[in-house]
Every structure is written in C-alpha cells, then in structure tokens.
Amino acid sequence: MPSLIPSAERRARLRAVLRECDSVVVGYSGGVDSVFLAKLCLDELGSDRVLAVTGRSASIASWSKQSAREVAGRFNIPWLEVDTEELSDPRYAANPSNRCYFCKTELWDRLRAVARERGLRTVLDGSNADDVGDHRPGAVAAREHGVRSPLLETGITKREIRGWSREMGLPTWDQPASPCLASRLPYGVAVTPRRLREVEAAEEALREMGFREVRVRHHDPVARIELPAAERSLLLDREASVREAVRAAGFSRVVVDLHGYRRGALNEGLASPELVQLGGVPSGVAGSN
Amino acid sequence: MIETADPRIPAAERALRSAGFVAAVRADGPEREIASILAARPERERLLGPEGEAVADAVRAAGFRYVSVDLPEG
Numbered sequence: 001m002p003s004l005i006p007s008a009e010r011r012a013r014l015r016a017v018l019r020e021c022d023s024v025v026v027g028y029s030g031g032v033d034s035v036f037l038a039k040l041c042l043d044e045l046g047s048d049r050v051l052a053v054t055g056r057s058a059s060i061a062s063w064s065k066q067s068a069r070e071v072a073g074r075f076n077i078p079w080l081e082v083d084t085e086e087l088s089d090p091r092y093a094a095n096p097s098n099r100c101y102f103c104k105t106e107l108w109d110r111l112r113a114v115a116r117e118r119g120l121r122t123v124l125d126g127s128n129a130d131d132v133g134d135h136r137p138g139a140v141a142a143r144e145h146g147v148r149s150p151l152l153e154t155g156i157t158k159r160e161i162r163g164w165s166r167e168m169g170l171p172t173w174d175q176p177a178s179p180c181l182a183s184r185l186p187y188g189v190a191v192t193p194r195r196l197r198e199v200e201a202a203e204e205a206l207r208e209m210g211f212r213e214v215r216v217r218h219h220d221p222v223a224r225i226e227l228p229a230a231e232r233s234l235l236l237d238r239e240a241s242v243r244e245a246v247r248a249a250g251f252s253r254v255v256v257d258l259h260g261y262r263r264g265a266l267n268e269g270l271a272s273p274e275l276v277q278l279g280g281v282p283s284g285v286a287g288s289n
Numbered sequence: 290m291i292e293t294a295d296p297r298i299p300a301a302e303r304a305l306r307s308a309g310f311v312a313a314v315r316a317d318g319p320e321r322e323i324a325s326i327l328a329a330r331p332e333r334e335r336l337l338g339p340e341g342e343a344v345a346d347a348v349r350a351a352g353f354r355y356v357s358v359d360l361p362e363g
Contacts, residue, residue, distance in 0.1 A: 189319065219318035222325075224357055232337045239333075243360040255317065255325045255357035258336060258345035 004163035006156055011164075014154040018044045021122035021148060025115040027107065028052035028079065029060070030068025032158070033126030035172045036165045037151060038077050041124070052077050053114055055084040055107045058196045059180045062204065071172060082110045087191065097137070097187045103180070104138035108145035123147045130158040176213045185218045195220065198250035205245035209238055213261050216246065223251035226261040295321070300351035308344045310335070316353070324353040333358050 006014070018024070018041055026038045038052040054060075054068045065081075072079035084106050086092045092102035111123050125142055128151040142149070151161065165173035182191045184199045195218050202216040202223055211231055217224040223246045227235060235242060235256060246254045301314040301324050312328035326348070328336060336344060336358045345356040 186322075219323060222317045222323065224318075224323060224355060229339075236334060236337060239360060243362075253317065253325075254360045255323065256337065256360060258326075258341045258348075258356045258358060260342070 004159065005167060006154075006160045006164065010154060010156070014040070014150055014156060015044050017148075017150045017153055021045075021124065021150070023049035023120040023122070024051070025111050025118070025120050025123045026050065026052045027111055027123070027125045027147070028054050028068060028072070028077075029126075029178075030054065030064045030066075030071060030172075031126070031178055032165065032172045032175050033128055033151065033161055035067075035071050035170055036161050036168075037124060037126045038072075039075055039168060039170060042075070042077050047076065047078055049120070050078055051114065051118060051120060052079045053111050054079070054081045055110065056081045057084045058087060058193045059103070059182045059191070061178065061181055061200050063207070064178050067172065067175070071170070075170075080114065082114060084110055087193065093191050095182070095185055095187055095189055095191050097135075098140075099182060099187070099191070100136070100138035101141050103182070104141035105144070108141055108147055112145055125149050127152045128158055128161060129155045184216055189218065189220060194250070198223075201249035202246045202251065205249065206242065209241060209245070210234055215261055216249075217257075218251075221252040223249075223254050224257050225254065226257045226259075228261045232256075232260075297324070297352040301348045301353070304347035304351060305344065308340070308347065310344070312336075314348070315359075317357075318355075322354040324348050324351070324356045325359045326357065327359050327361065 023045065024041050026034060026041055028034045028038050034052070038050065041050045052072055054065065056065065068079070071077070086103040086106045089102050089106065092099055108123065115121070115123050123145065125147050127139065127142070127149040131152065162173050181196045181199050185191055185195060189195070199216050199218050203214060206214045206216070211227065211234060213228050213231065215226040217226060225242070225246070243254045295316055298314050298316065305312055305314065305326065310328065310332050312326045312332050315325050315327060317323040317325045326336060335341070348356045
C-alpha cells in the first residue's frame with residue numbers, strides 16, 4: 001500500500017528544492033496542492049519570500065476563491081488576487097482541447113509580472129506526481145514561462161500531499177478536486193460568462209443540498225449531472241429539489257449520468273494526438289489551435 | 290418508443306428491454322451525444338443503483354457518448 005506521507009528523505013529533498021528557489025510566487029487556487037505548497041514555502045522561506053497569487057475570473061468558482069482567501073488568512077500566507085482575462089482570448093473562448101494552454105499562458109504572464117515587480121525569483125505551481133499521464137496542455141504554458149513544479153520534481157503524490165496536509169492541520173487535506181468551471185463544457189462549446197454562471201449556480205445549489213463531488217456538465221441547454229455512486233441515494237431522496245435547482249440555474253432539462261463522476265470525463269473522446277501529458281509533451285501541440 | 294429516424298434509439302431501447310426495462314430513450318445535447326433514458330421512478334431507482342453502469346454500457350454501445358437518466362417534471 002502506498003505511503004500516506006513521504007519519507008523523511010523525500011521531505012528533505014522537497015524542502016531543499018524550495019530553498020533553491022530562494023523567493024517564490026505560488027500559483028494558488030485554494031485547492032489541496034497549492035495550499036500545501038504555499039504553506040510549505042512559508043514554513044521554509046519565511047513570509048517575506050513567499051507570495052501566493054490567485055487568478056480571479058469568471059472561470060473560477062466562488063467556493064474556490066473563498067477557500068483561497070480563508071486558508072491564506074488563517075495561516076498568514078501572504079496572498080494577492082490578480083484579474084485574469086482568459087475569456088477575452090478568442091482562442092480560449094472557442095474551447096479547443098488545449099484550452100488550458102491559453103488560460104495558463106494568461107495566468108503565468110500575470111504571475112511572472114508580479115514576481116518581477118516584487119523581486120521574487122521563482123514562480124511555482126502545485127503539479128504533482130499523479131498529474132503525469134493526465135491531459136495537461138497547461139503544463140506547456142508552465143514550461144514556456146519557466147514555472148517550477150517542486151511536488152512533481154520530487155515525485156510527491158496526491159495521497160502524500162493529503163496525508164502531509166492533514167499532519168500540518170490544513171483544512172484542505174480532504175477537499176475534493178475543484179478544477180475550473182470551463183472544464184464542465186465539452187470541447188468545442190464556447191466558454192461564455194453565461195454558461196459559466198449557470199454551471200456555478202447549479203453546482204452551488206447542489207453543494208448546499210449536501211452533494212460533495214458533483215459536476216454539472218453543460219450540454220446547452222441540457223445539464224448532465226455526474227455524481228459518485230455514494231451520493232446517488234441523496235439524489236433519489238432530493239430528486240425534485242435537484243431538478244428545480246438546476247433548472248433555476250438556467251438549464252431547460254436535467255439528466256443524471258449513469259457512469260457517474262469521473263475525473264477528466266470530457267477528455268474521454270480525445271484522439272491521442274490531441275492529448276498533452278506531463279512527462280511527454282509533444283512539441284508544437286500547444287499553439288496549434 | 291418515441292418515433293425517430295435515429296437508428297441508435299431503437300438499438301438503445303432494445304438494450305434496455307434485454308435488461309428488463311420498459312423505459313424509452315431520447316437523444317439529447319447539441320450533438321445528440323447523450324442517450325437520455327425516460328424512466329418511471331421504480332426504473333430510475335434501479336438505473337441509479339448497482340446495475341445502472343452495466344445497462345449504461347449496453348446503451349452506449351448503440352452509439353452514444355454519454356448515457357443518462359432523465360429527471361422528469363414531478
């Protein structure tokens with residue numbers, strides 16, 4: 001069984017990488033990985049050498065922004081929000097399968113500018129060993145911007161991040177993954193503020209009802225809900241409320257996926273040349289769309 | 290059965306009959322990529338239970354990307 005926390009040697013290696021970075025801007029979404037990384041940077045480098053920065057746009061859910069703000073405040077992590085304008089980029093808004101490349105290009109442009117202004121040497125992200133093999137066009141943008149990924153570099157897994165986060169008392173240790181709202185739109189369906197608002201409103205309502213790992217996929221005008229098997233009995237109990245809440249968010253029909261929640265479900269139809277994976281990024285793919 | 294020229298619909302409904310369901314199917318989504326099963330409450334409960342995934346695999350084989358159960362008006 002894989003370890004819950006990294007060995008002392010691997011922890012030391014990660015700390016050494018952070019010290020090597022000297023002073024850092026951390027791309028900070030408020031999720032499990034970036035919170036963990038920002039707190040570890042704070043512990044290792046001190047508050048005058050760390051700045052956690054959250055990109056603010058319509059593609060980021062309100063609950064992610066709230067988590068980012070609350071955790072930074074609670075743990076005294078120096079924190080800044082910057083506006084990002086990925087929705088104004090027609091290459092992003094067209095929602096190609098490498099959409100994340102354009103979003104991350106915008107984000108890392110902004111964060112590098114912040115790092116320059118503040119005299120902070122290195123920009124970091126929270127990519128980790130379990131991200132290898134996923135479709136990650138955003139990793140190309142990170143590489144192009146010289147962003148370092150200390151968790152990935154030292155082979156730290158998601159499970160280890162959760163275990164270590166728990167040990168550090170971070171409230172995010174068991175937080176479900178929360179990718180951006182655009183990930184709920186099938187590739188080719190334009191990313192618009194209206195669609196993002198509808199997804200956010202529907203998921204917010206479902207979270208308030210007690211659903212935890214829920215995704216509302218936007219197949220305009222149909223909402224396709226993905227839930228893990230463990231949450232389906234709640235759905236059957238609250239069927240009418242679920243339907244009304246999702247309709248009130250702007251959808252005309254509501255359906256529930258029978259294969260349930262699965263990470264990266266919208267990547268399932270991609271042909272292999274479209275896949276961009278950490279550890280195997282084909283050259284020339286990033287800007288091809 | 291809903292009258293349709295889409296040959297995937299009768300194929301999907303045959304898959305449902307084979308599994309003991311009487312529900313109908315419609316194609317949904319901008320590219321008609323979703324098979325939506327229109328089932329009464331007892332069949333919805335079965336579909337959202339342990340046997341649902343195998344049924345979904347059989348319906349998907351008719352040519353859909355996603356298989357779902359419709360949440361109808363009350």
